[in-house]
Amino acid sequence: MTDNQRRNIILATDAGGTMTDAFAVDEDGAFSIGKALTNKVDESISYVQGYENSAANWDMSLEELHDNSIANIYTGTLYLNTLLERKGRTVGLIVTKGQESMYIHERGHSWIGLEWEDVLHHKLHHHVGGDMFRLHAGLVKGVAERIASGGYFMLAEPGQVKVPLNEAETRRAVVELLDQGVEVIGVVLLFSYLNGSHENRIREIAKEVMQERGVDVPVILSSEIVPVMKEVQRMKSVLMEAAGGPLVRDMLMKVEDVANSRGYAGELTTMASYGSIVNIRHPRMYETILSGPTGGLIGAKTLGELLGERHVLTADIGGTSFDVGMIQDHHISLRKEPDFAGHRLALQMVALDSIGAGAGSEVHVDPKFKHITLGPQSAGSDVGRCLRHPVVTVSDCNVVLGFLDPDNFLGGDVKLDRDAAVAAVRDEIAEPLGLSVEEAAAGVLTVLNSHLNHHLLTMLKSRGANPSEWTMFMFGGAGPLHMYGVDVPFAKVYTFPFAAAFSAFGVACAEYAKRFNQGSSYILPPAADEDAKSAMAKAMSETYKALERQGKKELFDEGKLTPKNIEFGASMRYVGVLETLDVTFSFGSINEAADIDRAIGEFEEQYAHIYGRGASLPESGFFISELSVEVVADKPKPVFIAHELVGETPSEESVTGERSVYFSGEWLSTKTYDMDALQPGNIVRGPAIIEHPMTTLVVPPKTEAAFDEYRFIEFRAATG
Numbered sequence: 001m002t003d004n005q006r007r008n009i010i011l012a013t014d015a016g017g018t019m020t021d022a023f024a025v026d027e028d029g030a031f032s033i034g035k036a037l038t039n040k041v042d043e044s045i046s047y048v049q050g051y052e053n054s055a056a057n058w059d060m061s062l063e064e065l066h067d068n069s070i071a072n073i074y075t076g077t078l079y080l081n082t083l084l085e086r087k088g089r090t091v092g093l094i095v096t097k098g099q100e101s102m103y104i105h106e107r108g109h110s111w112i113g114l115e116w117e118d119v120l121h122h123k124l125h126h127h128v129g130g131d132m133f134r135l136h137a138g139l140v141k142g143v144a145e146r147i148a149s150g151g152y153f154m155l156a157e158p159g160q161v162k163v164p165l166n167e168a169e170t171r172r173a174v175v176e177l178l179d180q181g182v183e184v185i186g187v188v189l190l191f192s193y194l195n196g197s198h199e200n201r202i203r204e205i206a207k208e209v210m211q212e213r214g215v216d217v218p219v220i221l222s223s224e225i226v227p228v229m230k231e232v233q234r235m236k237s238v239l240m241e242a243a244g245g246p247l248v249r250d251m252l253m254k255v256e257d258v259a260n261s262r263g264y265a266g267e268l269t270t271m272a273s274y275g276s277i278v279n280i281r282h283p284r285m286y287e288t289i290l291s292g293p294t295g296g297l298i299g300a301k302t303l304g305e306l307l308g309e310r311h312v313l314t315a316d317i318g319g320t321s322f323d324v325g326m327i328q329d330h331h332i333s334l335r336k337e338p339d340f341a342g343h344r345l346a347l348q349m350v351a352l353d354s355i356g357a358g359a360g361s362e363v364h365v366d367p368k369f370k371h372i373t374l375g376p377q378s379a380g381s382d383v384g385r386c387l388r389h390p391v392v393t394v395s396d397c398n399v400v401l402g403f404l405d406p407d408n409f410l411g412g413d414v415k416l417d418r419d420a421a422v423a424a425v426r427d428e429i430a431e432p433l434g435l436s437v438e439e440a441a442a443g444v445l446t447v448l449n450s451h452l453n454h455h456l457l458t459m460l461k462s463r464g465a466n467p468s469e470w471t472m473f474m475f476g477g478a479g480p481l482h483m484y485g486v487d488v489p490f491a492k493v494y495t496f497p498f499a500a501a502f503s504a505f506g507v508a509c510a511e512y513a514k515r516f517n518q519g520s521s522y523i524l525p526p527a528a529d530e531d532a533k534s535a536m537a538k539a540m541s542e543t544y545k546a547l548e549r550q551g552k553k554e555l556f557d558e559g560k561l562t563p564k565n566i567e568f569g570a571s572m573r574y575v576g577v578l579e580t581l582d583v584t585f586s587f588g589s590i591n592e593a594a595d596i597d598r599a600i601g602e603f604e605e606q607y608a609h610i611y612g613r614g615a616s617l618p619e620s621g622f623f624i625s626e627l628s629v630e631v632v633a634d635k636p637k638p639v640f641i642a643h644e645l646v647g648e649t650p651s652e653e654s655v656t657g658e659r660s661v662y663f664s665g666e667w668l669s670t671k672t673y674d675m676d677a678l679q680p681g682n683i684v685r686g687p688a689i690i691e692h693p694m695t696t697l698v699v700p701p702k703t704e705a706a707f708d709e710y711r712f713i714e715f716r717a718a719t720g
């Protein structure tokens with residue numbers, strides 16, 4: 001197909017800490033992948049490099065690619081890296097008096113992110129506190145006020161003002177924060193999700209003070225961006241928005257400007273952590289903090305439905321981390337209060353579990369105890385000693401053993417130094433352990449593989465899942481490279497020709513959507529009459545309509561998008577029971593008393609399905625703590641076309657050469673193949689190396705890689 005025949009192209013970018021994946025797919029499902037080393041100073045540079053690469057694969061210029069594109073979605077780890085590297089803005093915090101130490105005690109969440117062995121030694125825990133945000137006691141100010149929470153006994157109406165806001169304290173707090181040079185002010189008051197009047201008044205006072213002083217500092221209210229229960233989670237979300245949101249949006253605007261200057265006519269979009277596309281002008285940028293890895297789950301769900309695989313476990317190996325997700329019955333699980341980078345947030349986020357194990361992980365050796373450890377530090381885009389990293393890495397071991405071709409890394413755009421890798425492995429690993437260079441490198445990969453297998457099994461066992469009932473999709477730049485090391489007995493194992501850009505592909509599959517959660521305090525006694533239900537339904541209906549209007553407005557403002565679907569739900573539990581369930585209603589919104597009964601019925605059915613009917617407790621009444629609305633608009637998505645299968649034997653044109661590769665203690669002469677030249681129906685039997693400019697698939701002896709009608713690759717024991 002010539003360039004002027006390619007129409008309705010979708011561009012999807014995943015800018016990771018190491019690589020920027022540029023994925024372009026046209027209306028017929030043909031795709032082109034570009035890749036560049038991520039420029040952490042200016043990501044617009046690596047964006048251009050990636051898509052120039054992608055356009056060249058189609059004999060197009062970047063301007064021609066942009067001119068024929070109808071969507072441009074940019075995701076990655078920019079937000080997370082901004083916070084982890086302490087590059088965010090200086091934040092001042094105003095809280096309810098008495099809660100000034102909330103940012104330190106964190107409700108005792110000091111165990112977040114630790115292994116179970118460390119969790120047991122509680123006295124050794126370190127509170128993350130305000131480290132990530134450069135927050136200290138002097139930047140946290142308390143003001144007197146109190147909003148009623150409601151509660152089980154309803155001693156006060158939820159949202160009722162019990163103590164008026166002390167405006168003199170508020171004014172003094174703003175002055176002191178401005179004197180200390182804060183760049184943004186966050187406001188987190190108790191129970192403000194039920195009544196935001198005090199937070200709104202704080203912003204008004206702050207603006208008055210700023211006008212007097214001739215300065216302009218943003219003021220971010222928890223009641224606007226995250227109006228839900230649990231003040232610590234709200235606070236962490238506000239801090240992440242305040243510290244990173246403006247900086248991330250500025251960088252994304254820079255990418256958009258470059259794209260527009262090179263022929264793209266539209267606006268740039270990104271992805272929320274709950275799996276929906278949003279414009280970069282989205283008012284709650286903190287919701288995009290996990291934008292890149294989210295795409296992998298969406299892509300896996302899309303292909304799982306295509307292949308008829310109900311249960312899919314995703315395994316994404318990049319240069320830095322190993323991310324695992326689960327899709328059960330074609331459903332992606334969401335975490336309502338995810339633990340993320342040592343913090344617990346109030347944010348809908350896809351369920352992913354990560355460990356610091358990737359191709360760029362540093363390798364360290366304890367010569368006394370003859371012990372190898374990996375990471376958690378990673379070389380990132382510096383790859384290893386074979387490129388420019390000062391410490392030996394897993395990638396160096398792959399080069400030493402012949403798995404990676406040093407002359408064909410990133411399609412030959414980056415040259416690796418095998419001699420440097422051999423010397424590094426010999427000096428830093430082999431000699432301290434008394435091993436040969438090959439034994440040392442192979443030992444490192446064995447350690448990595450054991451970490452991968454342990455993580456996969458832990459994910460499955462923690463959910464009571466049987467591996468034989470699950471299919472694994474392995475992707476990421478290093479996924480195909482290390483797939484052979486997985487020995488968990490899955491039903492099937494797949495990788496893909498676009499594995500290196502799989503998350504970017506998944507981003508292209510996502511919908512435009514807006515999701516809103518509003519904290520509430522509704523209690524329905526077991527003997528509630530029709531009038532009580534009608535009053536509750538009326539109040540809930542007003543909230544649902546307001547959230548629906550907000551979703552429609554944001555979709556229109558960000559792209560004149562028209563909703564195709566609206567879903568309504570609630571967080572519900574039995575009174576006196578801690579376990580809350582998020583229920584999406586099959587009947588739509590709640591408008592009348594009968595809808596309350598329907599909602600209760602669907603909650604009880606879901607509760608019984610999880611815990612058994614004997615665990616139900618309707619006699620205690622029902623508590624609704626949160627209302628949710630998701631407004632979804634349509635967008636073009638990639639399609640896959642099934643091709644006619646050719647013979648099992650690959651063509652001679654697909655064979656690119658032969659080299660020695662170290663398998664199971666011996667060097668074997670191994671054929672190398674061009675992945676793009678392999679056809680549907682081809683089977684490559686090991687020992688073999690299948691190379692793509694963006695990744696490498698290792699096929700050891702007694703295994704094979706079979707290309708199906710979509711050119712998806714099933715990795716399995718050899719059948720012949």
